[in-house]
Amino acid sequence: MDILRMDLADTGSPEGLVSLILKHEPNLPLPVPIEKLALQLEVEEIAELRTEGFEGGLITDTIRSRGIILVKKGVNQPRRRFTIGHELGHFLIANHIPDKDGQFLCSREDLRVLSAKEGDRRAKMEVEANRFSSLILMPPPRLREAFKKHPSPSLEQVFQLADQFGVSKEAMARAYAEYHPESLAFIVVKDGKVGRVYHNRKRFPFVVASRNRSVPHGSLFYQRNMRIGVPSEIDGRLPDLWIDVPRGQRAPALSEQVCLQNNGFALIMLWHERAEDEEEESEDMTTRDRWRAQQELYRRD
Numbered sequence: 001m002d003i004l005r006m007d008l009a010d011t012g013s014p015e016g017l018v019s020l021i022l023k024h025e026p027n028l029p030l031p032v033p034i035e036k037l038a039l040q041l042e043v044e045e046i047a048e049l050r051t052e053g054f055e056g057g058l059i060t061d062t063i064r065s066r067g068i069i070l071v072k073k074g075v076n077q078p079r080r081r082f083t084i085g086h087e088l089g090h091f092l093i094a095n096h097i098p099d100k101d102g103q104f105l106c107s108r109e110d111l112r113v114l115s116a117k118e119g120d121r122r123a124k125m126e127v128e129a130n131r132f133s134s135l136i137l138m139p140p141p142r143l144r145e146a147f148k149k150h151p152s153p154s155l156e157q158v159f160q161l162a163d164q165f166g167v168s169k170e171a172m173a174r175a176y177a178e179y180h181p182e183s184l185a186f187i188v189v190k191d192g193k194v195g196r197v198y199h200n201r202k203r204f205p206f207v208v209a210s211r212n213r214s215v216p217h218g219s220l221f222y223q224r225n226m227r228i229g230v231p232s233e234i235d236g237r238l239p240d241l242w243i244d245v246p247r248g249q250r251a252p253a254l255s256e257q258v259c260l261q262n263n264g265f266a267l268i269m270l271w272h273e274r275a276e277d278e279e280e281e282s283e284d285m286t287t288r289d290r291w292r293a294q295q296e297l298y299r300r301d
């Protein structure tokens, strides 16, 4: 690696930082060697976090002349890698100001924040650090290569890519929904109840199933004889199980794939294909065009 911290000066956004890192290091192996990268970018050390109730931390000063990343002991590799990416984000994003004197402390919840209310400065920093971590661990150009090779979305591919990129299945599902050219959503289920929902808000319709409610009846989730860790078939479902279909409009096709996991968890993939009458089709084009334009923008970033 030969990237220097000063190569990243004057760049404040997670997207800008990651584009620059990828430009300087076009041949980063997978999984991205996040510890090595952090040390290369002047993090002094990655040490054990001893503060109870937190997942990660960063010891630094306001001008970021030094940085020590702290990670909770005993967490699995994907979680550890995501936390390091997150703290590296705090270290590199210039306008992130530590809470107390010279320290960031980040909880499990902080590491999951994906959006912040207007004016909530602290939450905004967490959102940006998470975005940085996702982007650097799962660089969109590398995801796109994988999608090109296997264009048909599946939970099998989500799991395979999670392994390949060294991230959790859930983190991969989130990036997958965001960057896969198909219109997808992922539902995290815990003990039969709908939990976190990941979908690209611009492309996937609003998911009506509400949090903490049971998975809707009629879902493949209730199919018998499913084995833990083995994804079901991908099968068509009635779309209004999950999404809002306005009266009088032709319903789009919606497919589902379910995989039961350990400890009462399950992951559901929803795949939404628009109805194929003419009007819908032209709209489909504009959705796709918009998506392409967005990807173009990102490439130029």
Ligand SMILES: [Zn+2]
Residues within 6 Å of the ligand: 086, 090, 104, 105, 106, 110, 125, 126, 129
């Ligand atoms: Zn944080």
